[in-house]
Amino acid sequence: MKKLLIFMGCLLLFLAACNQEKETSQASTSQKKQMxxxxxxxxxxxxxxxxxxxxxxxxxxxxxxxxxxxxxxxxxxxxxxxxxxxxxxxxxxxxxxxxxxxxxxxxxxxxxxxxxxNTSGFASPKDKNITSPKKFEGKTYGGWGAPVEKAVISSIMEKEDADVNKVDIVNMGNTDFFTAVKRDVDFAWIYYGWTGVEAELRGQDLNMQYLTDYSDKLDxxxxxxxxxxxxxxxxxxxxxxxxxxxxxxxxxxxxxxxxxxxxxxxxxxxxxxxxxxxxxxxxxxxxxxxxxxxxxxxxxxxxxxxxxxxxxxxxxxxxxxxxxxxxxxxxxx
Structure with missing residues (x-):
């Protein structure tokens, strides 16, 4: 009789544990469904x-x-x-x-x-000596073909009485900045937090004209x-x-x-x-x-x-x- 009671007690504990595990599993499944x-x-x-x-x-x-x-x-x-x-x-x-x-x-x-x-601006290798928007004249800009590009270049060049029509604007497509400035263009529009930092790691000095240096409206x-x-x-x-x-x-x-x-x-x-x-x-x-x-x-x-x-x-x-x-x-x- 004593052995039977012990057995029944163990069985009840086992069943209770199984039930608790099932409830926990159901709750977890329910939570996943609610995601x-x-x-x-x-x-x-x-x-x-x-x-x-x-x-x-x-x-x-x-x-x-x-x-x-x-x-x-x-x-x-x-x-x-x-x-x-x-x-x-x-x-x-x-x-x-x-x-x-x-x-x-x-x-x-x-x-x-x-x-x-806005952390973007126009970047060029130091040896191209593009130290201001005025010096965009006679240079080639590499972009992606959006109308806003010429408007922004013109806007900051006007601050120095420079003429955007003296800039050769070309579409460089997916060519990366570092390849483009070695091959076909003099300057491009970059975000310093990625391309500018990459230039630092490459040991390549850049001249930067940040948009926010020329107009609050471009911030x-x-x-x-x-x-x-x-x-x-x-x-x-x-x-x-x-x-x-x-x-x-x-x-x-x-x-x-x-x-x-x-x-x-x-x-x-x-x-x-x-x-x-x-x-x-x-x-x-x-x-x-x-x-x-x-x-x-x-x-x-x-x-x-x-x-x-x-x-x-x-x-x-x-x-x-x-x-x-x-x-x-x-x-x-």
Whole structure:
């Protein structure tokens, strides 16, 4: 009898343990079912502009917000088109592209500035002696064929009474900066945080004319995070959750550039580790810069740049600024 009681006790404990394990498994399965799948499309191949996203994935910040995020490459279609069409829930773009899209009634909205100030400018090898926009005259500029390029070059050359028509503007396609300036062009438009840092690592001295040195109106947001109007209207909680996780990812990257660089290298092993680490060190302080919080956008910046674009015949009509961007999905400070 005593043995039977012991056996029955053990059996009950075993059954209770099995039941608890089943309940735990069901709860875990239920939690997985509740995770929302969203797609984020990059603007270009992965680089340090995107580090906060990869940090948010690695650190589980998206999971904490109930999101499973798939990172996509833009392909030939482009990030803006994929987001506007609902083929991707979120994307990476620039204020220039959003402005042009909104004027054409394309329903895409900027929901966060990845970098607070424009870090781009015109770069040339030191030995070409292009030390100012005036010296663009008689030189060859290599670009990608967008109307905004000539407008920007003209705008800063005018500050020095120089003539943009004396610049030979050619399309260098996908040729990288370092190959192009050795072969066919004298200067090109680069983002210093990647190409400029790479030049430092190569021991190649550059002359830089940063856009922000010549006009406050050219201090626009590039890059930015985007979504479409349907997401904002129908799934605002998802947008808010996404931005909470991304904000946390970029804040971590601001505070921990070395560890964040390692996370990006692990996620994208084809990248040059030395370049990623140097670029991240340069860029991390610039994500937030002088803003109150990462991601915040100022209406005046949107007004200034859209006015500049309109005045340089890059827009058919004025931008309705209030519809082009929003800060409402950023976390409360």
């Amino acid at each position: 929302k799948n969203v797609k984020l499309v990059l603007d270009w191949t992965p680089n340090t502009n995107h580090t906060g996203i990869y940090v948010a994935k690695e650190k589980g910040y998206f999971e904490d917000e109930g999101l499973h995020v798939e990172v996509m490459m833009p392909g030939e279609t482009g990030a803006d088109q994929l987001v506007a069409a609902g083929k991707a829930d979120f994307g990476i773009s620039a204020q220039e592209s959003i402005t042009q899209a909104r004027v054409q009634d394309i329903p895409i909205v900027s929901i966060g500035a990845i970098i607070q100030h 626009y947001y590039t890059p930015v995070l985007t979504t479409n109007e349907k997401m904002i209207a129908n799934k605002p909680d998802t947008v808010k959750a996404f931005m909470a996780a991304v904000s946390k990812g970029y804040q971590y990257t601001i505070n921990n550039p070395e560890d964040s660089a390692d996370i990006l290298i692990k996620a994208v092993p084809d990248l040059d580790p030395e370049l990623v680490k140097a670029s991240q060190k340069w860029l991390s302080p610039k994500y937030k810069d002088d803003a109150d919080q990462w991601g915040i956008q100022d209406q005046k910046v949107w007004e200034n740049y859209s006015e500049w674009m309109y005045n340089h015949d890059l827009l058919d009509k004025h931008l309705n600024v209030e519809d082009a961007y929003t800060n409402k999905f950023l976390p409360n400070k």
